Amino acid sequence: MEELNDITEKWCYFFKHAKETTLDGYNKIIGEDLIIKRAYEALxxxxxxxxxxxxxxxxxxxxxxxxxxxxxxxxxxxxEGKAEGKAEGIKLGEIKGKAEGKAEGIKLGELKVKLK
Incomplete structure (x- = not known):
């Protein structure tokens, strides 16, 4: 059994010994080969x-x-997470925009006062 080195040898063993081998026996032989394991389970x-x-x-x-x-x-x-994130981003953008607009308005107002 230890001489089963490649997938072809494992499949040959499967077909030859399918009736007399248990799932535990196959696990020792085929190891982690999921496809052969599923074939045994189907059989x-x-x-x-x-x-x-x-x-x-x-x-x-x-x-x-x-x-x-x-x-x-x-x-x-x-x-839902994307929608909440988008809504939060829009709200933060509005707050930031208002703050920037307010700051710009103050600067323009100060500039007008200085020009007079």
């Missing part, structure tokens, strides 16, 4: 009862639904 499902398959599919659906809700909430939070 293993053929031995499941109908109730086990239904339970598994319901769990997958629950996970996907939760992920969709999380993604939606994240997108909504980002949009």
């Amino acid at each position: 293993d499902q053929f031995n499941w009862s109908e109730d086990e398959l239904i339970t598994y599919e319901q769990e997958l659906k629950r996970i996907w639904d939760n992920k969709a809700v999380e993604d939606y909430k994240l997108e909504r939070a980002k949009a």
Whole structure:
């Protein structure tokens, strides 16, 4: 088993020994190869009862639904954050603009007084 060096050898081993190897056995052989692990899990499902398959599919659906809700909430939070940031930026810009305008008006007023 230690002589499985590349992906081709791992796939050959998978096809040759699929029926007699457990998931633990595959983990020792294939290590972190996610694709082969998923192939084994799919093959293993053929031995499941109908109730086990239904339970598994319901769990997958629950996970996907939760992920969709999380993604939606994240997108909504980002949009709200951008809107708040934009509004705050506009408000700060107005305050800064008013202060600059006021300062400029004071300078112009002082200049007019000096010119008279």
